[in-house]
Amino acid sequence: MQTYVHAGNKIGVLVEVDCETDFVARNQDFREFAREIAVQVAATAPLYVSEEDVPQEAKDAELRIYEEQAADKPENVRPKIAEGKLRKWLEEVVLLNQEHVNKDKHTGQTIEDLRAATAAKTGENVVIRRFARFQVGEEA
Secondary structure: OEEEEOOOOOEEEEEEEEOOOHHHHOOHHHHHHHHHHHHHHHHHOOOEOOHHHOOHHHHHHHHHHHHHHOOOOOOOOHHHHHHHHHHHHHHHHEHHHOEOOOHHHHOOOEHHHHHHHHHHHHOOOOEEEEEEEEEOOOOO
8 A cells, every 4th residue: 555645735645556475565666666656646636547447338428428529520530539539538537548647757658557567577466456536625
């Protein structure tokens, strides 16, 4: 479990990142990865960890919106436009699909890229299980 409180104490994050052994859990690379994930959640407020966590109803609702938005385009390109917008939405709301906010340090890498690199470096399966993001003045 990693915690992060953003400067100003207005945003707090709890993130559960799991591995297979206590040895790796105490490893500096693993702990740094967990902190990076907590910072990411604070900065971007994702809704889901992975695409599998996104309810089909939510995907369908978003797709309908994008299909309506593409209604004025030629019929043969509407599905591609709607699918492209759905992809973009999933990049925004799914933690593993997001590019890390620290572009200087992680140049275009997604959270999934960083997770896979940490797993390779530690030699263990590294899994982001869940997160909770709290913001002062926001209703849950």
